[in-house]
Amino acid sequence: MTLNDFKAQKLQEFDALPLPSRSEENWRFGNLKQGKHETIESFRAADTSVTNAAFIHSVTDLSDDQLKRLAPLLEKSGATLGSPKVTALALSNIESALFIDIPSNEILEEPIIIDYSVISASANNTLLFIHAGACSQFSVVEKYTSNDNAPSTTVGVTIIHSEASATVKHLAIQSVQEESRITFHHRVDGGKDSNISSCILNTGAAWARSEASAYLNENGAHANLLSVSVPNENQEYDQRTFQSHASPHTTSDLLYKNSLYDKAKTVFSGLIFVEEKAHFTDAYQTCRNLLMSDTTEANSMPGLEINADQVKCSHGSTSSTIEEEEIFYLKARGIDPQTAKQMIARGFLIEVIEKLSDEKLETLATEALDQKLAQLRLG
Amino acid sequence: MSLVINNLHAKIADTEILKGVNLEIPTGEIHAIMGPNGSGKSTLSKIICGHEDYEVTAGTITMDGQDVLELDVDERSRAGLFLAFQYPMEVPGVSNANFLRAALQARLPKGEEIDAVKFYHTMYEKMDFLEMDRKFTGRAVNEGFSGGEKKRNEILQMMMLDPRYCLLDETDSGLDIDALKVVAKGVNSMRAENRGFLLITHYQRLLDYIKPDKVHVMADGQIVRSGGFELAETLEAEGYDFLKS
Numbered sequence: 001m002t003l004n005d006f007k008a009q010k011l012q013e014f015d016a017l018p019l020p021s022r023s024e025e026n027w028r029f030g031n032l033k034q035g036k037h038e039t040i041e042s043f044r045a046a047d048t049s050v051t052n053a054a055f056i057h058s059v060t061d062l063s064d065d066q067l068k069r070l071a072p073l074l075e076k077s078g079a080t081l082g083s084p085k086v087t088a089l090a091l092s093n094i095e096s097a098l099f100i101d102i103p104s105n106e107i108l109e110e111p112i113i114i115d116y117s118v119i120s121a122s123a124n125n126t127l128l129f130i131h132a133g134a135c136s137q138f139s140v141v142e143k144y145t146s147n148d149n150a151p152s153t154t155v156g157v158t159i160i161h162s163e164a165s166a167t168v169k170h171l172a173i174q175s176v177q178e179e180s181r182i183t184f185h186h187r188v189d190g191g192k193d194s195n196i197s198s199c200i201l202n203t204g205a206a207w208a209r210s211e212a213s214a215y216l217n218e219n220g221a222h223a224n225l226l227s228v229s230v231p232n233e234n235q236e237y238d239q240r241t242f243q244s245h246a247s248p249h250t251t252s253d254l255l256y257k258n259s260l261y262d263k264a265k266t267v268f269s270g271l272i273f274v275e276e277k278a279h280f281t282d283a284y285q286t287c288r289n290l291l292m293s294d295t296t297e298a299n300s301m302p303g304l305e306i307n308a309d310q311v312k313c314s315h316g317s318t319s320s321t322i323e324e325e326e327i328f329y330l331k332a333r334g335i336d337p338q339t340a341k342q343m344i345a346r347g348f349l350i351e352v353i354e355k356l357s358d359e360k361l362e363t364l365a366t367e368a369l370d371q372k373l374a375q376l377r378l379g
Numbered sequence: 380m381s382l383v384i385n386n387l388h389a390k391i392a393d394t395e396i397l398k399g400v401n402l403e404i405p406t407g408e409i410h411a412i413m414g415p416n417g418s419g420k421s422t423l424s425k426i427i428c429g430h431e432d433y434e435v436t437a438g439t440i441t442m443d444g445q446d447v448l449e450l451d452v453d454e455r456s457r458a459g460l461f462l463a464f465q466y467p468m469e470v471p472g473v474s475n476a477n478f479l480r481a482a483l484q485a486r487l488p489k490g491e492e493i494d495a496v497k498f499y500h501t502m503y504e505k506m507d508f509l510e511m512d513r514k515f516t517g518r519a520v521n522e523g524f525s526g527g528e529k530k531r532n533e534i535l536q537m538m539m540l541d542p543r544y545c546l547l548d549e550t551d552s553g554l555d556i557d558a559l560k561v562v563a564k565g566v567n568s569m570r571a572e573n574r575g576f577l578l579i580t581h582y583q584r585l586l587d588y589i590k591p592d593k594v595h596v597m598a599d600g601q602i603v604r605s606g607g608f609e610l611a612e613t614l615e616a617e618g619y620d621f622l623k624s
């Protein structure tokens with residue numbers, strides 16, 4: 001399929017698909033105030049700058065070989081967890097997409113960092129396709145900020161496809177202007193014995209919806225799905241996840257942590273799906289909410305569907321406040337109560353960031369987290 | 380200069396646990412409290428450092444003349460009180476180094492920043508002294524530490540924070556003999572004219588390494604006997620039954 005055919009197909013999908021409605025499971029508890037979405041007729045690419053750009057290309061400049069590698073990623077790029085309509089429209093802007101094409105055995109010391117500056121008063125798209133060659137090792141960071149202090153709408157699509165034994169780390173940092181709306185569609189497809197981590201860190205926007213899917217269709221593939229969110233005031237984050245195991249000996253580990261302040265609200269809905277032939281699957285799913293005030297709302301809907309034998313799966317969600325005894329311990333060392341609470345909340349979230357096991361990515365994520373924590377007023 | 384506990388009564392929920400405790404720990408001295416399980420030793424130490432679960436119904440606590448009961452937990456610590464806990468908390472995601480740093484930072488005037496190089500230098504020095512592996516600086520506070528490692532970590536905190544009055548609640552329990560010697564070394568190194576200690580313990584063994592100036596026995600929420608080191612020896616030999624005679 002040519003890029004033009006793809007574009008036409010996505011426009012057609014957009015026209016044909018209905019708007020999301022409350023009766024759909026994926027939008028239960030979700031915020032349907034689509035605001036500007038109904039009136040969006042076209043997307044524009046967010047302003048983009050790249051650090052460490054050797055392997056990143058515009059999809060309009062690809063060789064035939066590269067187009068061949070891109071094709072399966074395009075095929076899998078549609079959103080499946082509730083936002084196919086806006087995602088189709090964003091994908092129709094395919095000529096603005098970037099393709100990271102890492103050759104086999106290539107090991108990058110430095111992360112590829114993509115800075116997106118979303119443009120206020122318009123609908124932005126970011127489209128990123130990543131192909132990890134066999135045994136390659138690298139990391140990619142996507143940073144979302146706003147170009148000025150006015151609201152915007154953004155759809156971010158990141159599709160990662162790895163060949164055998166690749167190690168990929170992906171970190172998306174969302175800190176757009178606080179009245180903005182943003183929807184993410186992240187998908188990873190792990191090759192044989194590959195190890196892919198994808199982490200999303202949300203601090204900005206009025207409303208952010210993230211869909212993260214891991215497809216483990218090859219023996220030995222492993223995926224880590226991670227998320228850190230720090231909503232405050234009236235921010236709402238809606239998180240949808242899917243861990244799909246279609247081959248034996250595949251593993252996935254999901255850890256989502258939310259620290260909620262003021263009147264913030266989060267929705268977590270996740271599904272682990274193990275196909276009949278996917279024996280010896282290990283799949284874990286944990287969502288933990290830390291309620292920093294008594295006016296927050298955290299909804300969790302963990303889910304499991306297992307059709308194979310010899311499977312280790314667990315899912316769970318917890319919502320709790322900080323234990324008084326823990327605060328007491330810090331206070332007993334002279335730390336004032338506000339600082340103590342912040343340290344504990346930070347520690348709670350840092351545990352997710354540490355799972356990236358990459359010093360540079362951890363530093364970037366921690367900086368973004370600290371920036372948000374510094375802004376919070378504590379009651 | 381001394382830490383003075385005068386006629387202290389305290390309750391939790393509706394149970395009175397301390398029933399008139401009188402105790403004076405002058406600086407330069409080490410006092411030990413022994414006593415049966417449930418007699419109120421940990422309760423006393425937690426009330427001194429300000430635990431909110433207990434209600435003080437009568438009595439006073441003063442530190443060099445300053446009213447301690449008026450101060451919040453964190454203020455008491457900054458004023459120079461330190462309690463090494465019987466069961467130290469785990470603080471996930473907060474590294475030992477960051478924890479100590481925050482505790483020291485809290486003691487500085489507003490706007491003043493801790494000197495990071497000096498901080499690490501001092502911390503490593505104390506860790507070496509306590510024979511603690513440096514990997515503990517990066518690990519989350521007490522998380523996954525063995526019982527003995529937690530106790531040693533409490534002593535590290537004590538050495539870093541340089542308090543005027545140190546309360547140690549069963550720091551010796553669960554320690555192997557080498558760890559006990561290390562803890563004793565830490566305490567002895569801090570022994571000073573301007574510092575007082577209160578050791579809560581069940582065993583004379585600790586007192587063989589840290590010679591106390593006075594030994595007190597607590598029973599049913601009161602100090603019922605006070606004496607010298609020989610009191611600990613009597614307890615070791617006869618158990619608490621001798622209190623009844």
Ligand SMILES: Nc1ncnc2c1ncn2[C@@H]1O[C@H](COP(=O)(O)OP(=O)(O)OP(=O)(O)O)[C@@H](O)[C@H]1O
Nearest residue numbers: 391392394396414415416417418419420421422423
């Ligand atoms: N939250 C509570 N509610 C009710 N009773 C309590 C509570 N906390 C402590 N107590 C009681 O207070 C009494 C004193 O407890 P404390 O921990 O001070 O004893 P202790 O002398 O330190 O004992 P040990 O030698 O076993 O450490 C005990 O009988 C205990 O059960």
Ligand SMILES: [Mg+2]
Nearest residue numbers: 420421422465
């Ligand atoms: Mg006790």
